[in-house]
Amino acid sequence: MEKVLILGAHGKIVQLTRAQLLAKTDAQLVLFLRKANRLTIQDQQREQLVEGDASQQVDLVQAMKGVTVVYANLAGANIETQAKAVVSAMKTAGVKRLIWISTLGIYDEVPGAYGQWNHQMLDDGYLPTYAAAAKVIETSGLAFTIIRPAWLSDKDEIDYEITHRADAFKGTEVSRKSVAAEVVRLIQNPTEAVGDSLGLNKPNTEGDKPEWYR
Template identity: 35%
Template sequence: MTNVLIIGATGTIAQFTREFLEDDPSVQVFPYVRNINKLENQTNAIIGDATDQAQLVSAIKEHHIDLVYSNLGPYNMVQMATSVLNAIQETNVKRIIWMATSGIYDELPESHKERAKEMLGETNDPSSYMGDQRAAADMVAESGLEYTIIRPNWLQNGSEVEEVRITHQDEKLSGGPINRITVGSFIADLIRQPNQYIDDSIAVSTDSDKNY
């Protein structure tokens, strides 16, 4: 059995991920949250702060965690990455799935780059949203862990799991906006088969050419 710690488990995508894993006997999920009242399903829930390294270490050790999925955000990503990565390294966990955002490598289509800069800031400015996301993702990539960074395309709501298009770190983003439930399903599949996309940063989009 794979024991999975979901940090930031009250997020919509994380909750979808957990739902897709509920009936899988090979995976046991431990949600790590600051406010347990935000969880409809409180089974195995752990109350803790993502910036508290000692709390994270205790949770990982007590529940024999094999894989950490971080669904933290959207702000203070460097601060949270520091504590999460230090805790994982201290406990000898090797595998991490890290939620980031599309655009952190300036990989957006040319038609959207300027809009993104105006709304979210420059990727080389650590004080901006995009710069903070980029810096945290770089920390994950340089951690020595077996990592997968997930960069969803423009997120939207919807009830159907869609076909996914993958683009890698050195590729321009392509495909269309993606439902949160689709991202949750994709991550659940990755948790079940964690040998995929190791040491990779992947953008996930719908398999279409519709722009956001």
């Protein structure tokens, strides 16, 4: 049985992932966030709340006891620092499997007008820091998978396709529920996509920007 440490446990994608994990798996969940009082335990037998700072290795190591998978859905200007702390903590704790949420554009893999628009929207400190964090993960020696979602929507749907590290990115949007579904799939299949970086988009949404920006 998997024991999953979820970093950034208050996020929107995480809450959808959490619901799917509780419904579809028997995994134990360790919910890690800065202020634990923002969450309520839904399953007393399977969930544990841990308050901590994802940039502090000591907090992370303590939370990793018995953990088999780390799912990191982190954000912030210090995302590279957090990545380094997560990698170091996993090595100290002897945990190998990491699922890391990043963003599209970190490899300059988004083509055409959409790629230009994405740069305009995200170049102000966002893309460079997320790219640096991804490099930390890719050179870590861990059994990692990076997920790069397209621009996120709250649509109640699971509808996505995958591109890989060397592929051009495809569509402009994807639902948070779809990203959650892929995280759950990877947790259920821990040897799949190891060492890969997956782009996620909703099929047939190509264009110069997501529909809600047009």
